[in-house]
Amino acid sequence: MDAMKTAFSNPRPLEYDYQSIQKGSPWQPGFIRRTPWAGLGAMLGALFGVLAGVLVLYFSDNQPVEDWTVQPTVYLAIASAATNIFLHFALTEALTIAWWCRALEPNTSFADLHRTWDFGQSLWSAVTSGRKFNAIALATILVALVPINGPLLQRASRIKLGHFERETSVNILVAEDLPDAYTGYLSDRGYEPALLTSTFVDIVQDFNQRVPVPIRNSELTIRNCTFRPATVIYPVTIDATSSTISLTAGTNISDDKIMKLADTPSYMTEHETIDSSFNVSTYGGFIKALSDSYASVVHMDFGAIGFEIFNQGALSNRYVNTSSTYKDGLNCTLNFGDPTDDIISNMRELMFRTAMASADINHPADLHNVPAR
Structure with missing residues (x-):
């Protein structure tokens, strides 16, 4: 018992196996750290x-x-x-x-x-x-x-079919100046337009039938674009499916922009003969074609019993207006609408068709690169 008491009376101190934090890793306060x-x-x-x-x-x-x-x-x-x-x-x-x-x-x-x-x-x-x-x-x-x-x-994100527009360039073949003697023949001595050339006859027929204007030898992309010929900027619409071009619907001469005036042919060029029967004209064919379509004269005279009317040309019949009103004491039961806007519009389209048809692929000035979308 004594030995046991002696052994427990002097217990051995406990040893803990741990190490303190190394000085190389101290706690460093601060917002950034x-x-x-x-x-x-x-x-x-x-x-x-x-x-x-x-x-x-x-x-x-x-x-x-x-x-x-x-x-x-x-x-x-x-x-x-x-x-x-x-x-x-x-x-x-x-x-x-x-x-x-x-x-x-x-x-x-x-x-x-x-x-x-x-x-x-x-x-x-x-x-x-x-x-x-x-x-x-x-x-x-x-x-x-x-x-x-x-x-x-x-x-x-999904794919759908749609119509998109973007800026691009389209090469359009358009005549800068009409070729000499392109549209008509003049009478022998009076130098009055008498006949249309065979080439211009086709253009006038297409114009009268409103045939779409074909694009000749041009690069075409499906776009709605603004087309700029050498003398006038026309708003046009290109149909890539049928390869045709037309003046944009709803536009008129006020929407065009004049770039330069065309040169007037000299007297010798205007009246240069191509055979023994006819003289030729660069622009005379326009006068002939438009006169045939739009020249009209109406005379109305009092003939004792009613009014006597003399009518020549079809244009007056398209614009005649009848009413039963009186104005300023005058009988206005027969009057005519103003055809000026329609005539100018048709002249514009005819010139546009002629510029497209008379363009020459071998003439570099006729090929124009225009902005389109």
Whole structure:
């Protein structure tokens, strides 16, 4: 007993196997040093991913598919994947910081630390947290739902058929000046327009029948464009399907822009003969064609019993207006509308057709590169 008492009376001091914090790793306070830059960087990356998706949707809206080397849906998938990766990384960083902050709080139990870790690692634990629900559980649930943005973003971008306009250039063959002796023949001595040339006859017939104006030897793209010949800028519409060109509907001479005045042929050029029977004219055919279509004379005289009317030409019949009104004491039951606008419009179209038909592919000045859309 004495020996045993002696042995226990002098117990050996306990030795603890631990080491103090090394001097090389001291706690360094301060906002800059303690800021979680990795987590903030991940949040910023996720924000850029969302912004990238918005920009892709914005710039691809109503744009032709061929303008995109890579389809917008591919960019959206990349932006969505990057956003998800950054958010998961940010959640991991936030969970680590939250766990240590919880551990440093007073009266923290092991159960509190376990819940902090468990809610950040398990979606099921976060959903079933019940009364222990906290910000970590909410963040876990939200991050788990983020991958839904992938299919939603791709559904936000779809391909549809549509009509698009863009600026481009179209080469149109149009005569800058009409060829000499192109439109008509003059009478022998009076130098009055008598006949149309065979080439101009075809143009006049197409004009009367409103045949679409063909584009000759020109590069054509399906576009609505503004066409600029050498002397006048005409608003025109090009139909690529039928390869035709026409003056834009609803436009008139006030919509044209004069670039320069055409040169007037000299007397010798105007009256140069091509055979023994006829002289020729560059512009006389226009006078003949328009006179045949629009020259009209109406005489109305009082013939004792009513009025006597003498009518020559078809134009007056198209613009005659009858009424039963009196104006300033005069009988205005018969009057005529003003045909000036219609005549000018038809002269404009006839000149346009002639410029298109008389263009020479071998004449470089006749080939014009015009802005179109």
